[in-house]
Amino acid sequence: MAFGHQREDSRLILLREISQEGRIPRIDLAERTGISRATVTTITADLLRDGLIEEIPRVDGAATARGRPRVDLKIAGAAHLVAGVKVSGTRISLVLMNFEGTQLADHEAPLAAGRHSPDALAGHIGDAVAALVAKVGHATADLSGVGVGLAGTVDVGAGAVHWSPSLNVRNVDFAAVLTEQMGVPTYLDNDANLVAMAEKAFGLGRGRSDFIVVTLEAGVGMGIILGGEIYRGTRGCGAEFGHTKVQLEGALCRCGQRGCLEAYVAEYALLREADTALGTDTSVKNQIARLLEAAHAGDTAAASIVARAGRMFAMGLANIVNIFDPELIILAGEQMQFDYLYSDAVMAEMLKSIVQVDAAPPEVVIHKWGNLMWARGAAAYALEFVQERAAREGRIDAV
Amino acid sequence: MAFGHQREDSRLILLREISQEGRIPRIDLAERTGISRATVTTITADLLRDGLIEEIPRVDGAATARGRPRVDLKIAGAAHLVAGVKVSGTRISLVLMNFEGTQLADHEAPLAAGRHSPDALAGHIGDAVAALVAKVGHATADLSGVGVGLAGTVDVGAGAVHWSPSLNVRNVDFAAVLTEQMGVPTYLDNDANLVAMAEKAFGLGRGRSDFIVVTLEAGVGMGIILGGEIYRGTRGCGAEFGHTKVQLEGALCRCGQRGCLEAYVAEYALLREADTALGTDTSVKNQIARLLEAAHAGDTAAASIVARAGRMFAMGLANIVNIFDPELIILAGEQMQFDYLYSDAVMAEMLKSIVQVDAAPPEVVIHKWGNLMWARGAAAYALEFVQERAAREGRIDAV
Structure with missing residues (x-):
């Protein structure tokens, strides 16, 4: 079945509103969407018939004047x-x-x-x-x-x-x-x-229309939400935070260029310097753990590797703040081993490098979560x- | 006089459409805005009465069936x-x-x-x-x-x-x-x-909804147009391109921080190095001209000052591309003296530092214009x- 353009739009607007609210009375739908009550009645009847939404009794047990239980609408999960x-x-x-x-x-x-x-x-x-x-x-x-x-x-x-x-x-x-x-x-x-998208739908970005997510895994990623939508750029290669340059003619990156942020903060970047400081260990996980332990124990070379990664990360984040002036930055990652990049020292360094105005700096929150x-x-x-x-x-x- | 909400919105939509088109027949207004013909008729009558728009005879001299000349609507300039x-x-x-x-x-x-x-x-x-x-x-x-x-x-x-x-x-x-x-x-x-805003209204950004303008004057500025609107950030201090950091603990900037792009490419940045290379000249304009001449004539120190500024500028621009992946970047400035930053060499350097995909890189155009x-x-x-x-x-x- 296909509908006219305007009808389609109204169906989608109502579906989205019901989805967002979880459960909502018909009458509120008209109010919130600006679609007339008559049209809301017609379209919700269609959506019910199509099995896309369903009626459920109002939680407060309210009834109509005729004694029938009042109902809310919700998305039909099935x-x-x-x-x-x-x-x-x-x-x-x-x-x-x-x-x-x-x-x-x-x-x-x-x-x-x-x-x-x-x-x-x-x-x-x-x-x-x-x-x-x-x-x-x-x-x-x-x-x-x-x-x-x-x-x-x-x-x-x-x-x-x-x-x-x-x-x-x-x-x-x-x-x-x-x-x-x-x-x-x-x-x-x-x-x-x-x-x-996940942060917006059910994470720390819920109810926010503009925020930035920086991810740390094997590489450094970024997701930009502007006006409630993912910002993608024209060729699908925007938000390449890991490949912004933090050093002219700097360290070699996996991408083949020099001076990328990733070439200072990613696992492989730390590993190649860790080998210099501590000798080779064939296990990635072991070597990163050894590096962080050595840095913590006061080993000068190890500490300087970790500190430089942190300062480069702070510089990259500060640049994002100086460009987007976001309300919120979410640092999202699964791996606890990147704790040193999320440290208070790194955050303090970042705050020193942003444009100073007499208004609160953006909120930076750390959200560790798994692949699921x-x-x-x-x-x-x-x-x-x-x-x-x-x-x-x-x-x-x-x- | 004040109008209801919906009426206000329709008045503004129609005013903007007429303004954008220059001159437009009533019937096209309904088609383009999705506002009903009856409402367009009522509102344009109001706008005519308020003196905000006026009727002018159609350029092609077309007439109605009754022989009256057909008219377009335009904004009333006065x-x-x-x-x-x-x-x-x-x-x-x-x-x-x-x-x-x-x-x-x-x-x-x-x-x-x-x-x-x-x-x-x-x-x-x-x-x-x-x-x-x-x-x-x-x-x-x-x-x-x-x-x-x-x-x-x-x-x-x-x-x-x-x-x-x-x-x-x-x-x-x-x-x-x-x-x-x-x-x-x-x-x-x-x-x-x-x-x-000027580029969008009557410049190289006309008809484009997403582009970036980089300005070079005493400082380095940036304007970001996304979805046809200026992107401002949450505290009004986004788009601070001149204060993005291109070097950890780098050159001192007027803002008090170190390593800002401005601290490498702005006039004052070149001047303090020019004094070292060429001796002091009290006139800013003279000294910049002397520096560029000396660089052109092959003076090693002068050439290295100018080359570094160009490479730092290229790195900053590449970072903007890596973040926004824009369709178009407009380099706008009044001062011909910044030609060395707009050179083919700088553009080539920028293209080498952006994320490489098999799609055309963003268009970069130079638009020199005055304060007016x-x-x-x-x-x-x-x-x-x-x-x-x-x-x-x-x-x-x-x-």
Whole structure:
């Protein structure tokens, strides 16, 4: 079923409002959206008939003049299922979400380290998605959409991955490969954008329209939320915080350029200097732990490595503040080992390097979370597209 | 006269559409704005009665079935007058604009170098505005609004100037001081924002919704246009490109911090190194000219000063690209002496430092213009507020 343009828009506006509020009386919908009561009545009847929303008795037990219980509207959770997927260096993390945004299951699958062909990676993701939905007795075909977050440079409009550490080719329309593989519409984005999306949907950015998320994993990522939307730039390669330059002709970065922030603060950057200070240790985790211990114990070389990373990170953050003047910066990461970058000393250094005005500096909060939160962001991302399609087409089925 | 909310909104939407199109048939207004034909007819009748718009015969001489000439609608230029003011180090530059955006007069007044008290600076601005309007037989009281651009950190929402090189106090509500002084509503903004506004209204950013303007004068400024609007940040101190750090513990900046981009590329930065290379010359203009000549003639020290400034500028620009991934960057400045920063070598260096994807890099264009263009931006800024007030109140008078 298809609707006229204006009708579609009103359906989406009402769906989103109901979704945002959780439960809401019909009469409030008209008030909040500016859509007339008559139109709200017609469209909510359609949405009920399509099974996209449902009525539930008012919590306070209020009744109408005729004695019937008053009802609120809510999203019908069972209307659609979406999966969210986060691909990291050695793992695929997934969550299953219903149309209400309730998490029904999660799953983690190992992934061989290194780069994969698009078909091979799509195969691994497809297997993991099948395992996820099987946990609650479903099949992949029951999904209405899959959101996938990947490290790298993703042009969302074109569906293209310019480059990703997980793929062995450049410029591949990986969204199309995944859609083909699973038979379900797949929505791809840079993983830091999906963390920003998760912070907005159910994290520390809830109710905020403008904030910045900086992520620390193997690399340094950034998600920018402006006016409630992810800011992507024109070619899908904005928000490359890790590759902003903090030193002219500085340290060599994995990207091939010199002086990138990542080349000072990422794991590999610390490791190559740690080898110089402490001798080689083949285990990444051990060597980072040894470095931080040595720095803490007062080893001069180790301390200078860690201190420099912290100061470069502070300088990069200060630049973000000087450009965006944000209300809130969320430092999001899974790995406790980056504590030294989130230290009070680094925050103090950052505050010294921002433009000084007589107003409170931006709030900087640290949010440590696991891969499943990234996956929830991916699911929330897919949910937005599924809502749009549902508003446009009425009841929708997986392709 | 005041109107209901929805009516106000429709009046403003129609005024803006007519203003943007220059001249437009009534019927196209309904089509473009989605406002019903009946409402367009009622509101345009109101706008005609209020003298805010007028009818003019269609250029092609088309007539109705009854033989009356077909008419277009246009903004009534005479409805309102606004002034735009740009305050620079030693000058006040002004333009007078009618409600259509047509420039009626311009004026430049000298300003003593250095910092002024808010009252003294407001007095100088007031005198210059009076001289401007007198050129076409008007008085300051005939103005409906004045837009003023100032270097420094301006919190537009609060009307406060956190800091400006033109003022001897911090945190002053300078918009209120100016409004009081002239008896005309005055709208204040950072001068780089007003250049961005001018580029959007009648410059190289016309028809573009997302672009960045970098300005080079005594300092380095930036204006960010996102979604057609100036991006301001939460405290009015975003877009401080000149104070992004390009070197940890680097050269001392006028702001008191170290390593700011300005501390490498601004006039004062070059001068202090020029003195070392070439000996002191008391004239700023002479010394900069001597430096550039010496660099061109192959003097090693002079060449290294100029080259470093160019490379630091390239690094700063690359960081902007890596963060915003813009479609377009406009380098705007009045002073030909900054040619070395706009050189092909600097642009090539910038392109080497941006994240490499298989898509065309952003377009970088150089737009040299004088202080009067900045003043036009200030007038366009004031015009937006006057349009809003006119939509709300019908015919408006100066306060």
